[in-house]
Amino acid sequence: MQNHKPQNDASYFPFHYIDSRQRFLDLVHQTQKEGASVQIEKWMIPSKIDQDLSVDLAYWAPTQQTQQLLVVTSGIHGSETYAGSAILQMFLTEVFPKLHREGLGVLLVHAMNPYGFKYHRRTTENGVNLNRNFSISGERYKRRNEDSEKMHAQFFKREKVGSIKSHLFQHLEIKNGKAFFGDISMDQFIKAVSPGQCESAQDLEFGGKALEPQSAKLVEKLKELIPQYQDVVALDLHTGLGHRNRLHLLTSGSGEDLHPDLFAQLFDIEADKDYYEYTPAAAEGFYEVHGALNTAFSDLAQPHQRVCAITMEFGTLGHDLEAKLRSLDNLLVEHQGFYNGYNTPELAEEVQKESFERSYPQDDKWRQAVVAASRGLFQNILSRAGAFTL
Numbered sequence: 001m002q003n004h005k006p007q008n009d010a011s012y013f014p015f016h017y018i019d020s021r022q023r024f025l026d027l028v029h030q031t032q033k034e035g036a037s038v039q040i041e042k043w044m045i046p047s048k049i050d051q052d053l054s055v056d057l058a059y060w061a062p063t064q065q066t067q068q069l070l071v072v073t074s075g076i077h078g079s080e081t082y083a084g085s086a087i088l089q090m091f092l093t094e095v096f097p098k099l100h101r102e103g104l105g106v107l108l109v110h111a112m113n114p115y116g117f118k119y120h121r122r123t124t125e126n127g128v129n130l131n132r133n134f135s136i137s138g139e140r141y142k143r144r145n146e147d148s149e150k151m152h153a154q155f156f157k158r159e160k161v162g163s164i165k166s167h168l169f170q171h172l173e174i175k176n177g178k179a180f181f182g183d184i185s186m187d188q189f190i191k192a193v194s195p196g197q198c199e200s201a202q203d204l205e206f207g208g209k210a211l212e213p214q215s216a217k218l219v220e221k222l223k224e225l226i227p228q229y230q231d232v233v234a235l236d237l238h239t240g241l242g243h244r245n246r247l248h249l250l251t252s253g254s255g256e257d258l259h260p261d262l263f264a265q266l267f268d269i270e271a272d273k274d275y276y277e278y279t280p281a282a283a284e285g286f287y288e289v290h291g292a293l294n295t296a297f298s299d300l301a302q303p304h305q306r307v308c309a310i311t312m313e314f315g316t317l318g319h320d321l322e323a324k325l326r327s328l329d330n331l332l333v334e335h336q337g338f339y340n341g342y343n344t345p346e347l348a349e350e351v352q353k354e355s356f357e358r359s360y361p362q363d364d365k366w367r368q369a370v371v372a373a374s375r376g377l378f379q380n381i382l383s384r385a386g387a388f389t390l
């Protein structure tokens with residue numbers, strides 16, 4: 001097979017959604033030209049403003065018998081898709097041609113949230129955080145998050161944004177090196193709000209009232225594929241949490257998304273430390289998520305199947321106190337501005353620029369780190385799975 005690797009890893013990053021989608025599809029078609037049999041699907045996403053939004057995916061069945069399924073999903077959170085797209089391109093260019101696909105099936109999903117990617121929003125057009133939206137039973141949509149409601153009542157204002165600082169940050173105090181808002185610690189605030197809520201898009205981290213169209217389509221696809229396999233490894237690509245230039249592997253925190261034997265077979269945290277660190281959901285500044293895409297895999301698998309569903313997070317602003325505060329402040333003020341407006345267009349622009357930087361730093365060193373870490377991770381786990389030769 002030919003090698004189309006670019007000179008500089010940063011050039012895997014697309015310019016915008018349409019460019020990204022085209023690059024993905026070109027590389028998928030390239031595998032076909034080189035002899036691989038692939039099923040390509042396009043899910044059109046309904047929109048009030050744009051009739052050209054699609055989730056694009058490609059599935060390569062194993063060439064002999066089904067054993068392991070690798071699923072890589074990108075773009076749950078709009079602007080984070082720049083990195084997700086770069087990783088998919090690197091994978092298709094450098095890893096895919098060398099895969100031993102006798103027993104391995106591969107499903108790659110480009111831009112789960114095309115609206116958010118194109119218009120630089122974390123949520124879908126319906127205001128839904130897709131990574132809080134996955135509930136196969138529908139139970140999640142009925143459950144209230146009262147801790148989140150309390151935090152909103154105390155700290156969140158539903159009025160025009162008049163300052164680059166959010167209302168929450170007017171209560172900020174640093175005590176013994178820890179951040180507090182009144183008597184609530186930042187960690188308490190994050191662990192209350194970040195798991196999500198299904199009441200209102202006006203509040204932070206809305207999980208929706210039902211599966212969004214692309215969530216429903218993905219669930220349908222997984223229902224078709226998962227039963228065919230013994231092992232399922234799912235990697236969902238994100239940016240924004242953790243140390244800058246560093247890849248963190250996270251799980252939803254439920255404990256059901258990681259089969260211990262499969263995880264131990266594929267991931268060697270010590271040997272892979274140049275590429276990533278494994279961060280439990282309980283770690284400070286991280287959090288348990290409800291309705292994450294990852295939970296769909298364990299929900300759909302049978303007890304005899306082994307599932308490893310992992311979130312890959314590339315740190316952007318950083319993980320020190322100052323960076324975490326800056327990130328939380330911007331999340332709140334951007335959300336308030338989207339629903340209530342801004343006092344001036346200059347303020348809107350400043351807030352949105354920071355929001356974009358939080359998902360996609362305009363820095364080639366960061367871009368190169370994202371691609372290098374992903375390359376190392378894919379090569380190591382796939383070689384341990386017997387599907388790649390280092």
Ligand SMILES: [Zn+2]
Nearest residue numbers: 077080238239
């Ligand atoms: Zn994300």
